[in-house]
Amino acid sequence: MSDVRMTVEDGVAVLTLDAPPTNTLDAPLCTALAEALEKALGDDLVHAVILAAEGPEFSTGTAPGWDGAGLRRLVARIGAAGKPVIAALHGRAEGDGLELALAAHYRTATQGVRPAGPGI
Numbered sequence: 001m002s003d004v005r006m007t008v009e010d011g012v013a014v015l016t017l018d019a020p021p022t023n024t025l026d027a028p029l030c031t032a033l034a035e036a037l038e039k040a041l042g043d044d045l046v047h048a049v050i051l052a053a054e055g056p057e058f059s060t061g062t063a064p065g066w067d068g069a070g071l072r073r074l075v076a077r078i079g080a081a082g083k084p085v086i087a088a089l090h091g092r093a094e095g096d097g098l099e100l101a102l103a104a105h106y107r108t109a110t111q112g113v114r115p116a117g118p119g120i
Contacts, residue, residue: 004032006040011047013040020055025096026063030070034077041081049081051104052088058113059097071096078103089113 003018015036017023033051040049053059062068078085078100087093087101089109094116101107101115 004029004036006036008040008043008046011045012050013043013046013048014050014052015040017051017053017059020053020057022057022060022092023053023055023097024060024063025068025071025100026066027070030074034070034074037074037077037081037085041083046083048084048086050086050088051078051100053090055091057091057097058087058089058093059100060092061095061097068096071100075099075103079105081105089115092116 005016005018007014015033017029019029037049040046062071084106085104086106086108087104089101089107090113092114093101098115098117
């Protein structure tokens with residue numbers, strides 16, 4: 001089951017992908033992330049949003065056979081957000097998982113993060 005947890009502390013909303021071990025992006029996870037993002041962006045007490053992930057990987061991309069239509073809208077929304085969005089990378093960030101991270105305004109990474117995508 002795909003899920004996204006949202007916590008808010010000191011004006012920062014942390015949206016955590018919780019579909020370990022690889023946080024593969026599929027329709028339910030992208031829908032849950034989009035809903036949490038809108039909630040955070042609509043909260044006047046939230047001044048910044050962090051995208052994080054449970055498990056050993058940030059995200060290994062989209063699920064096989066999924067066209068990723070919801071992901072494209074989510075990526076556009078992150079880029080147009082009126083509040084800073086920061087991707088906190090660890091483990092692998094591959095394909096569409098890397099695209100999600102690159103849509104954020106800022107990125108931070110743990111030592112050993114492994115980005116992979118076309119041209120990388």
